[in-house]
Amino acid sequence: MEKRLATDKRKFSMLCTILLVLLIVLFFASIRTGTMNIPFPQIWSAFFGSDVGNQRMTLFEFRLPRIVLAMLIGAGIAVSGGILQSISRNPLADPGIIGVNAGASFSVVLYTFFFKGTAFLAGVVSIFVMPFFALTGAFLSAILVYLLAKKGGSVAPGRLVLTGIGLNAAFNAATTVLQMKMDPQDFTKTLTWISGSIWATNWDYVLVTLAWLVVLLPFAIYKARYLNIMRLDEPVITGLGVPLEKERLKLLGTAVGLAGCCVAVGGGITFLGLIAPHIARGIMGTKHEFSLPLTALIGANILLLADTVGRVVIPSMELPVGIVISILGAPYFIYLLIRTA
Amino acid sequence: MAKAHTSKAVHRVQDQPYKKRLAYFILGFGWIFIILAVAGSIQLGASNVGYTTVWKSLFFYDANNSAHVVIHELRLPRAIAALCVGAGLAVSGSVMQGMTRNPLASPSILGVTSGSLFLMAIAYAFFPGISYKSLIFISFAGAGLGAALVFLITALSRGGNTTVKLALAGSAVTSLLSALSTAIGLRFNISKDLSYWYAGGVSSVQSSQLKYVIPAIIAGVIIAIAISRAVTILSLGEEIAKGLGQNTVFVYIAGIVAVLLLTGAAVSIAGMIGFVGLVIPHITRFLVGSDYSLIIPCSAILGALLLIIADDAAKMINAPFETPVGAVTAIIGVPFFLYLARREGGGL
Numbered sequence: 142m143e144k145r146l147a148t149d150k151r152k153f154s155m156l157c158t159i160l161l162v163l164l165i166v167l168f169f170a171s172i173r174t175g176t177m178n179i180p181f182p183q184i185w186s187a188f189f190g191s192d193v194g195n196q197r198m199t200l201f202e203f204r205l206p207r208i209v210l211a212m213l214i215g216a217g218i219a220v221s222g223g224i225l226q227s228i229s230r231n232p233l234a235d236p237g238i239i240g241v242n243a244g245a246s247f248s249v250v251l252y253t254f255f256f257k258g259t260a261f262l263a264g265v266v267s268i269f270v271m272p273f274f275a276l277t278g279a280f281l282s283a284i285l286v287y288l289l290a291k292k293g294g295s296v297a298p299g300r301l302v303l304t305g306i307g308l309n310a311a312f313n314a315a316t317t318v319l320q321m322k323m324d325p326q327d328f329t330k331t332l333t334w335i336s337g338s339i340w341a342t343n344w345d346y347v348l349v350t351l352a353w354l355v356v357l358l359p360f361a362i363y364k365a366r367y368l369n370i371m372r373l374d375e376p377v378i379t380g381l382g383v384p385l386e387k388e389r390l391k392l393l394g395t396a397v398g399l400a401g402c403c404v405a406v407g408g409g410i411t412f413l414g415l416i417a418p419h420i421a422r423g424i425m426g427t428k429h430e431f432s433l434p435l436t437a438l439i440g441a442n443i444l445l446l447a448d449t450v451g452r453v454v455i456p457s458m459e460l461p462v463g464i465v466i467s468i469l470g471a472p473y474f475i476y477l478l479i480r481t482a
Numbered sequence: 483m484a485k486a487h488t489s490k491a492v493h494r495v496q497d498q499p500y501k502k503r504l505a506y507f508i509l510g511f512g513w514i515f516i517i518l519a520v521a522g523s524i525q526l527g528a529s530n531v532g533y534t535t536v537w538k539s540l541f542f543y544d545a546n547n548s549a550h551v552v553i554h555e556l557r558l559p560r561a562i563a564a565l566c567v568g569a570g571l572a573v574s575g576s577v578m579q580g581m582t583r584n585p586l587a588s589p590s591i592l593g594v595t596s597g598s599l600f601l602m603a604i605a606y607a608f609f610p611g612i613s614y615k616s617l618i619f620i621s622f623a624g625a626g627l628g629a630a631l632v633f634l635i636t637a638l639s640r641g642g643n644t645t646v647k648l649a650l651a652g653s654a655v656t657s658l659l660s661a662l663s664t665a666i667g668l669r670f671n672i673s674k675d676l677s678y679w680y681a682g683g684v685s686s687v688q689s690s691q692l693k694y695v696i697p698a699i700i701a702g703v704i705i706a707i708a709i710s711r712a713v714t715i716l717s718l719g720e721e722i723a724k725g726l727g728q729n730t731v732f733v734y735i736a737g738i739v740a741v742l743l744l745t746g747a748a749v750s751i752a753g754m755i756g757f758v759g760l761v762i763p764h765i766t767r768f769l770v771g772s773d774y775s776l777i778i779p780c781s782a783i784l785g786a787l788l789l790i791i792a793d794d795a796a797k798m799i800n801a802p803f804e805t806p807v808g809a810v811t812a813i814i815g816v817p818f819f820l821y822l823a824r825r826e827g828g829g830l
Contacts (some may be wrong), residue, residue: 233584233649289820300587303764303823307816314812321806332673334702336664412657419650460665467661471654478650479639 145346153431160438162213171418171449172200172206180227185376189364207342211448211462214339214407215417219440220361221399222414223421223433224392227368229298235415238305239393240282242409243312245401247319248278253331254319258323272346272405279401287393295386296393297375337410337463339448346406353402358437359396365429368392410463413440416474423477443470459461505780512783516565519790523561524553526794528618551794552822555689563687563695564807565786567752568762570699570744572785573706576766577761580713582649583735588760589745591652592738595756597628598657598749599676603663607670609780618691619752625746631655633738648734683807684752684793694746702743703782709736711776717774755808758785761819768822788815 150156154230173179179187179196187196218236226234236242252274290296319327365390370378378385400414422438447465454460524536531549540551540558556801574589581589590596601624605612612620635651667673712733723730745759766781792811799805 230582232646233587233653280608289824292824299585300823306585306760306764306818307820307823310761310812310819311816313756314806314816317806318809329668329673332664333668336661412661415653415657443564455669458669460668464661466664468665471658471661474654475635475651478647478654479635 149426149428149431153425153435156435157438160435160442164438164442164445167445167449168208168212170443171211172204174449174453175199175204187217203342205337206344206347207448208445209347210339210342210350210406211445213347213354214403214410215356215413215440215442215444216437217350217354217399217403217440218407218410218414218444219417219421219436220358220433221396221403222267222411222434223418223429224361224368224396224399226418227371227413227429228242228389228392229302229396230372231298231302232419233415234302235411236396236404237309237411237414238302239397239400240286240305240308240312241279241397241400241404242411243309243316244282244285244402244411245279246331246474247282247312247316248274248299249334250316250319251278253327254323268476269345272349275405276401279404280397282312283401287390296389333461334408336461337408337466338459338461339407350402350406351397357395357399361392361399362430362433364388364395365433368433369427390391408461408463410444410466412463412467412470413443416442416470419474443482487490501769501771501774502773505592505776508770508780508783509776512787514782516783516787516790519787519794520561523790526558526797532605547782559687559689559692560684560793561790562692563684563751564691564790567684567748567755568698568758568785568787568789569782570702570748570763570785571625571755571759572766572781572788573703574741574744574748576774576778576781577706577709577713577737577741578759579763579767580717580777581734582646583719584646584649587649587652588756589741590656590754590756590759591649592741592745593628593632593652593655593659594625594742594745595628595716595749595754596656596663597626597631598622598624598746598771599754600624600659600663601627603666603672603676606676607666615690621750622746624667625742625749628655628659629738683755683804684789685796685804685807687751691751695751698743698747702740702747703778705736705740705743706778707775708741709733710778712770713737713778716775717772718798721742735737750809752797755789755811757808757812757815758789761812761815765815765819765822768825 166397169181173181173184177199179200183196184200221236225236226232227464229238231238251272252271282438283468286301286308287296289308290301291298320331323331325448367383370381370383371389373381375385385454403410416430417440421432425432425435443466444462447469448462450469451460451462451465454465521533521536525531525533525816531553535549536553538544539547539553542553544550545615571589575587578587578589578591579585581587581751597623602617605617605620630657632648632652635650635655639647664673667676673813711726712723715726715728716730716733716734720730723733748755762785763777765783766777768778769784770776788811789807793807794816795814796807796810799810
């Protein structure tokens with residue numbers, strides 16, 4: 142047993158190192174590419190030497206915050222998905238099942254509908270208005286799912302999933318009705334948002350998202366041992382002396398907080414929350430104290446890669462990052478599915 | 483652990499007797515409600531026609547009477563399409579959930595709807611003037627493509643839990659194909675065009691389309707009913723089914739063929755009406771218990787009924803404009819679904 146733990150630990154630290162190196166490589170690749178390629182010597186001199194052609198602003202005000210944000214959102218969504226798959230005991234779960242995405246999308250579409258699209262990327266006020274609406278929508282619908290699924294003081298995983306399905310359907314229906322009444326321009330904007338894109342970046346978003354993650358990610362990893370036992374039968378868990386409902390609520394709250402803050406600035410990027418935990422479990426096994434940190438790193442890597450690819454693949458336009466994730470991630474996920482037993 | 487699982491499974495099969503009575507009630511009297519709903523649906527519309535005109539147009543058709551022509555060419559095909567689509571999606575959803583034992587499984591998880599949408603997006607982008615009739619075949623081909631991909635991936639991956647793999651492969655393929663369609667839509671500026679189709683509806687169905695769709699739906703429902711007992715056993719778990727001597731591979735293949743026929747046909751005339759296939763099977767299971775030889779026929783009736791009522795509502799809510807019927811089905815069905823989910827808990 143101890144020997145096994147030691148091998149696990151060695152494997153874990155090796156995988157962490159590999160993923161961190163990969164993330165750093167991606168970071169440098171991402172900062173130099175874009176509509177305008179900036180070679181490394183110029184990046185160096187823009188920050189530390191003479192700033193030729195105002196490149197410091199491009200780098201520092203646009204690229205750098207976007208890169209950092211991509212890594213943060215990736216880690217947050219991925220861990221949220223990992224937690225939810227364990228709580229709901231459903232391998233198909235992603236942050237969408239507790240209504241976070243549907244609620245946020247509905248809220249954003251409602252806002253765009255009433256304020257006629259002036260909201261996107263315009264003015265100082267709107268910087269925080271959109272994420273605020275998205276966050277409120279996400280939290281409200283998650284709370285609604287929780288309250289509706291709660292019965293006799295307990296939230297059975299099956300009932301949670303079913304209630305999530307129902308509320309998702311309702312919010313999506315309402316979103317569709319509103320979208321149909323929009324003019325094509327607003328429609329495309331909201332569709333881009335729903336598909337998931339890091340649609341606006343500045344350091345304020347980075348700081349706010351970072352503040353959420355700094356609290357919630359370590360907490361999730363600290364609670365990993367409770368996630369390990371969630372797949373047992375409920376009487377067994379209670380028999381082990383675990384206050385099941387309390388721990389479940391804490392973990393659910395963590396997952397909702399992570400997904401909510403990420404959805405607010407990143408839009409609907411749920412597929413990442415589905416695949417990243419599966420990839421982590423595929424290479425590391427089911428122990429959450431190891432697989433959750435790896436899930437975070439894998440999520441950060443995938444989202445940064447997808448965002449970079451989305452920026453450069455079609456020169457005239459930006460592909461929503463959620464779409465790139467599906468196009469890049471699905472084939473790899475399918476490969477994993479075929480390979481592992 | 484295994485023993486506990488089996489006893490739980492056995493417990494689930496023995497439903498309370500009132501559920502069986504409810505199932506017979508649905509099967510026996512559902513038809514009456516459907517006929518009433520169809521009559522209402524024909525009568526309602528941009529111009530209301532009286533019931534006597536409806537009656538006359540059906541049995542004493544007069545080609546010179548414009549009301550009769552409207553009923554024959556527009557209203558009746560629309561009502562029949564709503565019945566077919568509702569029944570088809572609900573039955574294929576029941577089969578999917580029974581086979582995969584996953585409450586999140588819906589027909590769209592087999593890659594059928596997203597495959598359809600994908601080829602549709604390509605058609606819109608590269609052949610803008612394409613006729614409606616060829617779109618049906620394109621959509622059917624896309625449905626086949628999506629299902630073939632999912633099936634191929636599941637077949638290639640040996641070992642492990644087949645049902646989980648099927649569901650995971652399905653959601654990966656669905657995500658990939660819909661992402662590609664959205665990308666095409668955004669790149670070629672056709673996302674709004676696609677979205678009308680994406681939202682789904684039976685408002686523009688013509689009688690010529692129905693002759694391809696009705697046989698497919700009937701064949702699909704017959705296959706589904708034929709394998710319904712096997713699906714009940716499969717829904718207890720793959721190991722149990724194998725232990726009881728069931729040829730699970732055959733059941734999977736038959737189930738997939740049924741889902742493909744039903745969903746492909748429904749999607750080709752009505753676009754993506756996601757809600758019916760996901761939620762009607764749950765509602766039916768809550769009402770009639772866990773025996774699929776009751777769930778499958780009952781879900782056909784309930785699905786048809788929900789869709790035709792929703793379609794009537796879609797005509798009236800914002801008249802003379804049509805509201806997307808997928809949205810209306812969700813708005814009607816969700817409260818009921820949530821109530822049942824709360825009362826019955828999570829068993830599948």
